[in-house]
Amino acid sequence: MNKKVSLKDxxxxxxxxxxxxxxxxxxxxxxxxxxxxxQKIRDVAQELNYxxxxxxxxxxxxxxxTLGLIVADIANPFSSSLARIIEDEADRHNYTVIFxxxxxxxxxxxxxIDTLLKRQVDGLIIAPPxxxxxxxxxxxxxxxxxxxxxxxxxxxxxSYVALDNCAAVYAAVDHLIDxxxxxxxxxxxxxxxxxxxxxKRGYLAALKDxxxxxxxxxxxxxxxxxxxxxxxxxxxxxxxxxxxxEALLFTNNTVALHGLKYLxxxxxxxxDDLAIVCFDETDALDLFYTPITHIRQPLREIGQQxxxxxxxxxxxxxxxxxxxxxxxxxxxxxxxxxxxxxxxGR
Amino acid sequence: MNKKVSLKDxxxxxxxxxxxxxxxxxxxxxxxxxxxxxQKIRDVAQELNYxxxxxxxxxxxxxxxTLGLIVADIANPFSSSLARIIEDEADRHNYTVIFxxxxxxxxxxxxxIDTLLKRQVDGLIIAPPxxxxxxxxxxxxxxxxxxxxxxxxxxxxxSYVALDNCAAVYAAVDHLIDxxxxxxxxxxxxxxxxxxxxxKRGYLAALKDxxxxxxxxxxxxxxxxxxxxxxxxxxxxxxxxxxxxEALLFTNNTVALHGLKYLxxxxxxxxDDLAIVCFDETDALDLFYTPITHIRQPLREIGQQxxxxxxxxxxxxxxxxxxxxxxxxxxxxxxxxxxxxxxxGR
DNA sequence: CTGAAAGCGCTTACAG
DNA sequence: CTGAAAGCGCTTACAG
Numbered sequence: 164m165n166k167k168v169s170l171k172d173x174x175x176x177x178x179x180x181x182x183x184x185x186x187x188x189x190x191x192x193x194x195x196x197x198x199x200x201x202q203k204i205r206d207v208a209q210e211l212n213y214x215x216x217x218x219x220x221x222x223x224x225x226x227x228x229t230l231g232l233i234v235a236d237i238a239n240p241f242s243s244s245l246a247r248i249i250e251d252e253a254d255r256h257n258y259t260v261i262f263x264x265x266x267x268x269x270x271x272x273x274x275x276i277d278t279l280l281k282r283q284v285d286g287l288i289i290a291p292p293x294x295x296x297x298x299x300x301x302x303x304x305x306x307x308x309x310x311x312x313x314x315x316x317x318x319x320x321x322s323y324v325a326l327d328n329c330a331a332v333y334a335a336v337d338h339l340i341d342x343x344x345x346x347x348x349x350x351x352x353x354x355x356x357x358x359x360x361x362x363k364r365g366y367l368a369a370l371k372d373x374x375x376x377x378x379x380x381x382x383x384x385x386x387x388x389x390x391x392x393x394x395x396x397x398x399x400x401x402x403x404x405x406x407x408x409e410a411l412l413f414t415n416n417t418v419a420l421h422g423l424k425y426l427x428x429x430x431x432x433x434x435d436d437l438a439i440v441c442f443d444e445t446d447a448l449d450l451f452y453t454p455i456t457h458i459r460q461p462l463r464e465i466g467q468q469x470x471x472x473x474x475x476x477x478x479x480x481x482x483x484x485x486x487x488x489x490x491x492x493x494x495x496x497x498x499x500x501x502x503x504x505x506x507x508g509r
Numbered sequence: 510m511n512k513k514v515s516l517k518d519x520x521x522x523x524x525x526x527x528x529x530x531x532x533x534x535x536x537x538x539x540x541x542x543x544x545x546x547x548q549k550i551r552d553v554a555q556e557l558n559y560x561x562x563x564x565x566x567x568x569x570x571x572x573x574x575t576l577g578l579i580v581a582d583i584a585n586p587f588s589s590s591l592a593r594i595i596e597d598e599a600d601r602h603n604y605t606v607i608f609x610x611x612x613x614x615x616x617x618x619x620x621x622i623d624t625l626l627k628r629q630v631d632g633l634i635i636a637p638p639x640x641x642x643x644x645x646x647x648x649x650x651x652x653x654x655x656x657x658x659x660x661x662x663x664x665x666x667x668s669y670v671a672l673d674n675c676a677a678v679y680a681a682v683d684h685l686i687d688x689x690x691x692x693x694x695x696x697x698x699x700x701x702x703x704x705x706x707x708x709k710r711g712y713l714a715a716l717k718d719x720x721x722x723x724x725x726x727x728x729x730x731x732x733x734x735x736x737x738x739x740x741x742x743x744x745x746x747x748x749x750x751x752x753x754x755e756a757l758l759f760t761n762n763t764v765a766l767h768g769l770k771y772l773x774x775x776x777x778x779x780x781d782d783l784a785i786v787c788f789d790e791t792d793a794l795d796l797f798y799t800p801i802t803h804i805r806q807p808l809r810e811i812g813q814q815x816x817x818x819x820x821x822x823x824x825x826x827x828x829x830x831x832x833x834x835x836x837x838x839x840x841x842x843x844x845x846x847x848x849x850x851x852x853x854g855r
Numbered sequence: 856c857t858g859a860a861a862g863c864g865c866t867t868a869c870a871g
Numbered sequence: 872c873t874g875a876a877a878g879c880g881c882t883t884a885c886a887g
Contacts, residue, residue, distance in 0.1 A: 169880055182883080183856090216568075216879090218567050218881090219881040220882075222565050222568050222865085222879090224863085229628070237596065238592070240586060242589075243586070246589075254609075259609075261575070264596060281560050424795045424796065427795075427798065448796070450797045452773065525874085527865080528867080528874055529873065538872090541873085542873085543872065562863090566865055566866075570865085
């Protein structure tokens with residue numbers, strides 16, 4: 164790269180001090196600087212194609228205007244949609260974002276936090292993986308500005324923006340019951356993360372409140388490592404036997420994707436053979452032949468609020484803000500009123 | 510945040526110079542430094558939880574170990590999949606990545622380049638929007654290390670990693686003709702970007718080489734701003750009249766998504782009523798009731814090669830590398846052998 | 856209205 | 872084997 168032009172270069176060219184150049188280019192002390200000198204400085208800066216060295220500026224001001232974002236996997240549409248919203252909101256405040264994917268792995272997440280902190284990001288937005296509670300507690304202890312998204316640790320008093328996952332699933336199950344379904348299965352991920360437990364809790368609570376006895380084989384907890392085969396086996400199980408489930412709820416977009424794919428291959432008729440609700444809204448859902456009832460997270464709200472809260476925290480460091488948002492149940496044909504099995508063969 | 514600990518803090522605590530601390534922590538001059546002193550320094554660094562200030566280091570070394578990535582839209586799975594691959598490859602070389610979305614807008618792309626350069630990224634990976642040729646030429650003139658991905662400007666001698674788009678579409682159309690289809694439509698985006706033109710060119714060349722006369726109403730060029738209604742109208746057009754098309758090719762993932770959605774709503778039978786080929790592979794495709802023949806880009810290759818080429822360029826600045834990769838046609842049921850219209854009503 | 860100087864937290868050529 | 876000192880490119884309190 165060509166030697167970059169610095170304040171000093173401009174100063175020499177104009178015949179003033181770097182102090183003055185700095186003031187002018189930062190629009191400071193405008194009333195105390197001679198108009199013609201200021202203009203000359205601007206002209207030369209323009210002419211030399213000057214570009215602030217943000218690194219040098221940051222070293223001095225101790226502010227990088229950079230945010231660190233740690234998601235589970237930027238290739239997952241849930242993460243990348245959030246990333247886009249955060250990017251835009253950050254940009255609105257002249258912040259830039261560095262991202263990293265943790266792959267739900269606490270070692271990776273720890274390494275990412277370390278890397279980002281070395282780079283002096285002004286704050287972090289983190290979707291923490293299972294097992295990251297201690298790292299988060301560390302951040303807190305060292306007064307690093309951060310806000311959690313999507314997941315959080317109820318034992319830790321930190322800022323976060325998350326969904327009321329229990330209520331979201333509760334509403335979905337309630338809806339299924341309203342529509343006449345009684346044997347309702349849940350396919351979810353094995354995880355000790357709070358948000359996943361909440362989804363399970365919402366399911367159980369809804370069944371209970373409607374006086375449906377829960378059969379434990381209706382609840383399938385899948386290992387994330389061998390997602391596909393396990394989802395297929397779980398689905399087979401749920402549909403086997405004399406009392407197959409009549410409705411199925413998938414608790415996130417990955418599970419839903421593989422689940423729906425498998426149902427497709429089984430040539431099951433939705434909702435006649437099986438009603439379906441999916442957690443998360445994805446473009447993919449639209450291509451399924453039956454429009455799918457799904458739980459829509461307010462992604463824009465999550466991303467924007469997280470960014471704003473983080474920026475506030477960066478300014479005055481002691482505030483903790485916790486935001487719980489409500490999901491929206493988007494009702495489509497995959498949960499139409501149940502038709503008795505004896506009749507539906509039309 | 511707590512006052513961060515610096516080399517000086519460690520030096521004072523141990524009673525040595527910062528010089529020594531710097532050498533030890535960077536594993537330099539190891540043979541010249543007393544083992545016990547080195548150990549003591551390491552211990553104290555550990556104890557104080559020291560973390561290098563990468564900003565200060567960068568200012569001195571003029572290297573940030575940061576890459577800038579400009580994609581069209583990080584929320585689009587094509588971009589985010591590439592981002593993930595680039596992230597991993599960069600990480601393998603201890604680089605971190607800052608990203609930004611240009612929304613196919615040259616003003617945004619220019620602003621992003623400016624922001625990233627101010628932040629002293631060591632190099633850029635860019636999927637340039639239509640109209641960005643001059644900015645790219647500027648980068649080149651100022652010897653900024655960069656490599657283009659997905660798109661490039663044939664008039665500019667720059668590094669890039671891209672697909673042989675013409676061959677990709679040619680092969681797809683050829684395949685359709687092999688399978689008995691004669692009236693083949695193309696739905697693509699209005700764009701003067703080379704890669705999009707190449708897709709069109711591949712389509713026309715394939716028809717020509719197989720002696721099929723091209724009817725210009727088979728080629729629909731859609732405005733990206735009003736994608737959905739235009740795709741619907743284009744599809745209607747192509748299917749109307751006494752000579753509707755028998756097969757349709759969508760030239761990218763966004764067009765494909767909207768196109769398939771619309772076909773779905775029309776309750777068209779694929780491939781009986783219409784054969785389909787989509788450009789780009791997405792999870793979404795798997796949910797369509799007929800498995801879709803599609804053009805698969807070697808995303809891993811694109812992302813990894815782009816990253817590696819950029820890192821090479823950063824080291825020795827004068828090299829230009831241009832990589833053209835071949836797509837793979839993944840044949841599925843949406844392009845099964847054509848059945849004569851008179852017979853297919855079984 | 857303007858500038859000399861210190862300092863942000865590192866690295867590193869040089870001297871001893 | 873170790874350290875004093877200069878310098879990366881900025882900002883800014885202070886002096887005039």
